[in-house]
Amino acid sequence: MKARMKLTLLKLTLLMPLTACGTAPGGGDDGGSIEVTGWLERSLILTTTPEPLDASTAKPLTISGRPGAAPNQGRVDAIVARSGAAAGADVSSVGSFVLEVPVLLGDAVHLTYSHEGVSPAEVDVDVTQHALFPPVAAPPAVSAPDAHANVSVGVVFVSALSGERIFVSNHDNQHVAELTMVSTTEVVGHIPGDHGHTLLLYALTASGSTEAHHLTVP
Numbered sequence: 139m140k141a142r143m144k145l146t147l148l149k150l151t152l153l154m155p156l157t158a159c160g161t162a163p164g165g166g167d168d169g170g171s172i173e174v175t176g177w178l179e180r181s182l183i184l185t186t187t188p189e190p191l192d193a194s195t196a197k198p199l200t201i202s203g204r205p206g207a208a209p210n211q212g213r214v215d216a217i218v219a220r221s222g223a224a225a226g227a228d229v230s231s232v233g234s235f236v237l238e239v240p241v242l243l244g245d246a247v248h249l250t251y252s253h254e255g256v257s258p259a260e261v262d263v264d265v266t267q268h269a270l271f272p273p274v275a276a277p278p279a280v281s282a283p284d285a286h287a288n289v290s291v292g293v294v295f296v297s298a299l300s301g302e303r304i305f306v307s308n309h310d311n312q313h314v315a316e317l318t319m320v321s322t323t324e325v326v327g328h329i330p331g332d333h334g335h336t337l338l339l340y341a342l343t344a345s346g347s348t349e350a351h352h353l354t355v356p
Contacts, residue, residue: 176208176256178260179206182206183201183261184201184305185202185263186202188350196240203233204305204316208251208259209253210232210233212229218240218246220245238309243265246264247262248263269349271350272299272341273295280354283355288331289329289335291326292326304316304327304341305340306340313331315329331355333355
């Protein structure tokens with residue numbers, strides 16, 4: 139029995155380095171290593187603006203990575219190919235991020251994920267016009283933070299939603315959340331936030347994301 143336990147512990151000791159983040163020793167005589175690859179999942183990256191874009195005056199474009207869009211450690215940097223304008227954000231603990239760059243309609247934004255010991259990942263985002271947010275019956279409701287530092291958000295729409303998904307992003311802490319439909323005309327949800335944080339409320343439709351409502355946490 140003792141011999142088996144020693145053998146098991148030895149196996150675990152040999153395997154442990156392979157679970158670390160970054161490059162880990164390969165354990166071979168050739169000094170090889172295992173490369174950990176970063177990622178940026180384009181299907182989980184959304185964009186929004188507070189107003190229509192045009193080709194002459196730069197306006198802020200918010201780029202939000204939903205949870206899982208990137209590894210939950212590291213950084214995402216954005217650079218506008220035309221102007222060189224840049225911004226960056228640390229990735230949250232759930233793999234989301236939120237950043238903002240000034241753009242013109244038709245610009246291209248290059249995103250790069252980086253983290254020490256992890257190979258980088260890159261994607262390009264084309265800047266297109268955003269549709270209007272679905273009409274609301276009343277201003278969206280935002281609560282003060284609760285005891286767990288979560289903020290509740292609720293929206294009632296004039297007409298029934300037809301496949302739109304509603305998201306809220308917090309630029310101050312890099313979190314992004316999808317709200318839950320409680321009826322055909324109402325969505326609710328929560329997102330980590332604090333007093334004074336600015337939230338962006340927008341929709342994802344079959345043709346892309348919409349313009350955003352700016353909300354302030356009381």
